[in-house]
Amino acid sequence: MKATFFDGKKITLDKNYPNPDLNETLVRVNLAGICGTDLEILDGYMQYNGILGHEFVGTVEKSDNPEMIGKRVVGEINAGCEKCDSCIKGLQRHCSNRTVLGILKRNGAFAELLSLPEKNLHVIPDSISDEQAVFVEPxxxxxxxxxxxxxxxxxxxxxxxxxxxxxxxxxxxxxxxxxxxxxxxxxxxxxxxxxxxxxxxxxxxxxxxxxxxxxxxxxxxxxxxxxxxxxxxxxxxxxxxxxxxxxxxxxxxxxxxxxxxxxxSRCGLFKPAIDALATGKISVNSMIDSTFSLENFEDAINHAKKPDTLKVFLKP
Known part of the structure; x- marks a missing residue:
């Protein structure tokens, strides 16, 4: 698959990056958003290396649950170990062994494919566009x-x-x-x-x-x-x-x-965000800036860094 890989110092496009091989739900990325955290990671935050990107909407390609295949989804970015006290209490976001999409020990959304546990995924109603859906995580x-x-x-x-x-x-x-x-x-x-x-x-x-x-x-x-x-x-x-x-x-x-x-204050629950977008209580259309292809990721990142820019998207 095509993916942008960050080695801790430089980000490059790899046209033959291995597909996700985790035993999780496989999602083809429709659209991904560049956010401030991504830009901070490029400056050394979290000392991360891998595929960046945690704001996304995609289509399920492979799942142990047949009903999920073909569904358009967004995903909560923290995946806990499901064994520690935090996970047992439902606080996977604070699991000391967690992985975080595009941020900590887990490849992210600036690629054609990504994987997440099914429990992290939320189906998006048709009334929410791809561009709007990318805003669910923030x-x-x-x-x-x-x-x-x-x-x-x-x-x-x-x-x-x-x-x-x-x-x-x-x-x-x-x-x-x-x-x-x-x-x-x-x-x-x-x-x-x-x-x-x-x-x-x-x-x-x-x-x-x-x-x-x-x-x-x-x-x-x-x-x-x-x-x-x-x-x-x-x-x-x-x-x-x-x-x-x-x-x-x-x-x-x-x-x-x-x-x-x-x-x-960090991550939050997805349901209130999805409901607010679906009902029109929250509008994000005025914050949509521009869309770049994955091949033009450098232009996208440079544009996102400009102080007067709002939401920039990458489209694999």
Missing amino acids: LAAAFEINEQVSLKPKWNVAVVGDGRLAQLIIQVIKLTCSNITCFGKHENKLEGLVQSGIKIKLGIESTDEQLFDLVVEATGSNSGFTDTMKLVKPRGIVVLKSTIASRENLDLTPTIINEITLIG
């Missing part, structure tokens, strides 16, 4: 905030960042909270938020400091954490979404002084 990560924090409608909420994940988070929080401000750096990304009633700011002013009950950091940068700590109220809540390859130290002193609750 949208599930946005919905994870609802699982971790009991949102209050009257809260003053800030989201720091204006990229793909930040915009999904804003849509999810807006289902509960109406008073939301997005702090970003790219005016063209922020314009669409104004039409949906979101306040936007291109920088932090003194009047913004310690104003927000909840602040979600989704910038992918160390500076985003510093900005976040300026915005949150004493005894407020900060949700951290960024995975950052940088080794710079973060100053946690304000967290202690102001008694801030810090919550790390």
Whole structure:
């Protein structure tokens, strides 16, 4: 099969990469998305080598369950050992022996084929397009905030960042909270938020400091954490979404002084995300940028790195 392989330093196209040989469900990739985590891995995050990509939609080609063959699916990216305490409790995402699609000890979606356990796969209804389906994984990560924090409608909420994940988070929080401000750096990304009633700011002013009950950091940068700590109220809540390859130290002193609750937030359940897309509660169409063939993966990655780019797809 054709696949892009990352050796830890360089990513190349291999036209004769071995097909997945795991005893799992085999999926032919229809479309894959490039996300911030992929770009961080290329910069050294997770010290990963293999096939990148964890946002995808595909068609089942081989399965022990005949009813799955031919189904269009997306997949949860964490595969647990099914034996440890975390797995027994249903927390495969925190299994110490887990593999993670395109991130940890498991080849990902920037290829013609991938494999996952059947329990990780979710059938996508016809009302959701391939492009929309690719957003299920990051949208599930946005919905994870609802699982971790009991949102209050009257809260003053800030989201720091204006990229793909930040915009999904804003849509999810807006289902509960109406008073939301997005702090970003790219005016063209922020314009669409104004039409949906979101306040936007291109920088932090003194009047913004310690104003927000909840602040979600989704910038992918160390500076985003510093900005976040300026915005949150004493005894407020900060949700951290960024995975950052940088080794710079973060100053946690304000967290202690102001008694801030810090919550790390990663993957989420797929069902709320699929339901939200199918019912139209969440719209992702404005975030679709462009599609590149697998052979043009370098152009796709370079385009995805541009600060004003939203979702870029690879099509095997």
